[in-house]
Amino acid sequence: MVGINEELLFRGFSLAAFSRLKSVGVALILSSVCFGFAQASTLFLGQSLPSTIGHVVVTTVIGLGSGIFTD
DSSP states (O other): OOOHHHIIIIIIHEEEEEHHHHHHHHHHHHHHHHHHHHGGGGGGGGGHHHHHHHHHHHHHHHHHHHHHHHH
16 A cells, blocks of 8 residues: 555655656656655664665655556
């Protein structure tokens, strides 16, 4: 269920909102960065800082990749 909510928030709401302000490419990058930083909450759940940074980077890249292939 979390995955569906994340997709609705980041592929639906934020991508559409950023697309109104900038080009689709810029909107995709901005929504992917927001998606990545949303994963930083794992730091507060006990994950180490280096691991959290890696998680943010990987999920940003995944968000960008999935956005390229689905949009």
